Amino acid sequence: MPPKDASTPTVKDHVDAMRLVLRTPIPARHFVRQATSARQAKSPGGTLKLPSQDTQRSIRAGETNGRDTAIPLTIERISETGKTPYNDAVRQQVNGFLDRIETEQPTSLKLPPKVYKPDPPDPLLTTYGYEDQLQGYLGDDFKPVAMVLRSVDGRVWNVENDKNHAKSASPVSVTEADIVILRLDGGRWEGAVTEEKAMTKEQMRASYANLLNDYSTFPCFVSEEEKEGKLGKAGKEGRNVPVYYWDEKSGELRPVRTNGTLRLGVQLASIVSSRIRRSIHAGLADPYIPLVVTNGDLFFTVLGRNITIDGKEYTRLGLTPPESLDNFPLRVLLFGHALMHQKTPRLPPPPGYSLDDALTATTHPSTAFASRAKAEAALLALKQTKGGGRGAGGGPGAGGGSGEGTSGGDSAGGKRVGGGGKKGGEKGGKKGGGGKSRGGGASGAGGQVLALASEPQTLPWLRSGTKRPADREGGAMSRIDGRLCERTTGVLPDQFDLVSAWWGGGQSLPIRYERVTTRDSPTTSDDVPTIVMDQLLSKNGSLLIAKSTSLDLVFKEVCLDDDAVDEIVNERACFEQLYQNDDARDFLVGYVGFYQSNTGSYYCLVTEAGEPVEGWRSERDAIVDIVKQLHQHGFVHGDLAARNIVKTPAGLRLLDLGRAREADEDDCAREMEGLKRVLAGEAEEVDYEWLGYSTW
Structure with missing residues (x-):
């Protein structure tokens, strides 16, 4: 064997370089209010109004009722008394991990030909004016962490904006954070996660203190549908769903939107608890998912755990003390967090900071939310006033x-x-x-x-095949058919309480649904059953598609402030128009009904369940036959794919009519031609450009 080239770096050389990279401090950056470049571009030569210092986003109802995330319960300061501070404990773990890498040289090591020496952080970038700018700086600062992870893990890691990741990493979407360090190959997997806040050091300290002092126990939340035509974050007139909380000090119901501290607390709980649900769904028993919150000057870490109490799922949070970026290398912390949150964790929680050790609050929901009756009564009075x-x-x-x-x-x-x-x-x-x-x-x-109106009419932009409007007036949804098919009315009662429990823990709070009909008033019943959705099929934002295995029914639920509401309304119209025909069951999955929550905040479309079709190309003839029957009734499906065909005892059936529309023979022929090309292996998916939109 030829002698080793003396210039070839050793494992020790590489590990020493990793230590240096991770220990390199990120310079503190201070918030100085200024407008974004987009805002500046819109105000040439005019007076520029600076954005509000309140950077907390609006809160969704699903973040407080257990629907999208666990119900927020407590926040506490994680005690460091008598033990190594959290940040130092993580640093010690990282040092020990790198020592083992150096001595054991595991097969997972994928060391580059040359020692990794990234450029140091730019010391001149000491201020920022808005969150996107801070995220851009920190995203560059965090890239070396991904490179070190790639070397020790042997897989591709990257730094991304969470907007590009939160809804795509698994069937379970999560509440968006800001920056994530994630593994790309072998299935996308999120390691470390951060949340950036544009605020001064003083505001950061005040927000931290107020969270612990004022909301060590979260208040009782209630919500209703906004009908004042105000624009919410989503920009949809008349579809924003405000959330209120009961203020014990004043004995009044207050809108959450006026309380920045509380919105921050709910946002942190939502980010952490939704990720815990996703990881449990992926097979982790008790996920350890630290969230780093920073304003570029200070940072603290949020730990959380979802717990089940009296059949409902709640989340408890713990906050580490704030630390200056000047005093601690943040890259070390993120590297350690990425190793802790894996399907097979490379690092355990730091000693003294397991979830059992860190989260000690014991407040019971019956105590925390004792004022629920008052809050609900106040909300009813508010609704009557409006x-x-x-x-x-x-x-x-x-x-x-x-x-x-x-x-x-x-x-x-x-x-x-x-x-x-x-x-x-x-x-x-x-x-x-x-x-x-x-x-x-x-x-x-x-x-x-x-x-609802008696005449059927789907969404104009879907019916006509025109492109989806960028700005829809009030959602631009037209009237839809209110008639129900007689054959489906007996499958479910007119009223039921719907709860989620697909994550394997406790249930969400129930949402009461009532069948939408042309009656002048809703039915009332003292005997309202509870239906449990215990099998998740898909989740994206507030759009939840889940199955009740006991009833063998699929529930598609969406909040009215979600973009997906347009398609579920269109789907309902198409189902009910097609089910006026006696043979609809020959090609469509069984349609059960369309329901609305008693608060008006959610829609729910219910169908019979089916099994996925494995290898749909082998079912070519049967698929062509059911699509042909749909076309004979004057409709195109608009989203033909294996996911939208299920196997039932009666044969294959179509589902998901969210993009369906009435069509002429030419359009039906185009869709059939595209389908046959896919089934023949000549294309990956049906091309719907001719309908005026792409598959998205």
């Missing part, structure tokens, strides 16, 4: 109430046509027609109206 009743879109404010009031409810998230108060009641009576049309109250009076 104008009672619901329009077709559900939610308060569609007629009724006293005084002037405001214009009332939306139709499936569409234009306001009802009314609140005296004037609104008159509008509701004229346009509501006793509950036969959108919004409004019967004869101008308030009341609980769940009414």
